[in-house]
Amino acid sequence: MTYGLGPGEYEVLFAAQGGVCAICGQTRRTRLDVDHDHATGLVRGLCCRLCNRKLLTAARNSPAVLRNAAGYLEAPPALRFLGPRYHIENREE
Secondary structure: OEOOEOOOHHHHHHHHOOOOOOOOOOOOOOOOEEEEOOOOOOEEEEEOHHHHHHHHHHOOOOHHHHHHHHHHHHOOHHHHHHOOOOOEOOEOO
């Protein structure tokens, strides 16, 4: 058993997800991580290492944080309050 999955269940879940990360939808060369809720142990799906170990960890596994992050990307406060501003590396405008 691997993180609560029995024999063959990883392959079933992998096929059900279309062979891609459940979050970013990208294919990976390496095996996808079995993502699970650390508080309850509930298996949630298969994710690439970046999404599982960075994104979910940074969000503290909080749906509210991820919803806020999506809202931030869709409607950045700087754009709303200041208008378009562009960062150009090593140069100030």
